[in-house]
Amino acid sequence: MPELPTWLTPTMSALSQQFIEGRLPHGLLLVGHPGNGANLFSTNLAQRLLCLDKANQPCGRCKSCLLIASGHHPDLKVVEPEGKSQTIKVEAIREVIRRATETAQQGGNKVVWLKSAETMNVNAANALLKVLEEPPENTFLLVQAAQMARLLPTVRSRCRIVQLAQPERSDALSYLSAHNQLNQPVDVLLSMVSGRPLDALDLTQEQIDTWFEVERKFVENQSFTELSQFLAKQELSQVLEQAMLWVDTALRTQQNPNSQSDAVSPTMMNILRQLEPVSLFGFRDYIVEKRLGLQRQANLNVQLMAEELTWQWLGLRGMQ
Ligand SMILES: [Zn+2]
Known part of the structure; x- marks a missing residue:
């Protein structure tokens, strides 16, 4: 065992x-x-x-x-x-x-x-x-x-x-390092699953690829239609978790430049670093609200949510 x-x-x-x-x-x-x-x-x-x-x-x-x-x-x-x-x-x-x-x-x-x-x-x-x-x-x-x-x-x-106790991040990272079979930094894997190390061990290569693809689309795509159509095909709760990680990492980095995470690409960090904290907090509030909505109600209108998220994101970047 x-x-x-x-x-x-x-x-x-x-x-x-x-x-x-x-x-x-x-x-x-x-x-x-x-x-x-x-x-x-x-x-x-x-x-x-x-x-x-x-x-x-x-x-x-x-x-x-x-x-x-x-x-x-x-x-x-x-x-x-x-x-x-x-x-x-x-x-x-x-x-x-x-x-x-x-x-x-x-x-x-x-x-x-x-x-x-x-x-x-x-x-x-x-x-x-x-x-x-x-x-x-x-x-x-x-x-x-x-x-x-x-x-x-x-x-x-x-x-x-x-x-049952929840692991400190350092404990979770060392557990994951000892058991990880995937060719990815453990910091990234742990961030993908909200810090739960045994969930990280269950990740598939496909899920990891999707994670990076989602970030790439957010960074590169400036067309409302393309981004919202892409998002409508994704697991939106997962996308929201990922967006939350970007925002939280950016806010932390603004206070302490050493707190960068491998789970957020330098390109994404560059985009977020240029934004005012007040805008980041506003976007964060939006994510929190949508996350709660998803937990309470399973049958949300995915298309509508994807469009809303795209609208918020492009607005944050001043691209609407
Ligand atoms: Zn026995």
């Missing part, structure tokens, strides 16, 4: 200690983003809870540890969002509860791992409540969510909340 990133090890040690002392609650709400290692944390914790060597968990050698490593442990049930709606449905929860009441096949503990638990619908959450109130014997429930606010308060209140 991949090693746990350094920023997650103190929490893991604390939980392991509580488990060894028999003080670990059976319902744990693990709050963290998979891009910061939340999935890795859950798998590691599951291995600890299932390992048959009580003295040296996880031993990595017992039958249970080997089954986890192979990805098929009969006493580890994983529930994930499914279907077009990408939600966790009540049937999935009921099935897991039914299985959890059976005896553990390896004679140890049983673990139920709910991935992206914030996608549970209300019925599923209510079914989960019952099992959280009276967990079957030797069963641990790992309820993992990127955002706690989207879970029912009743689910939250029945779990021990474990807030």
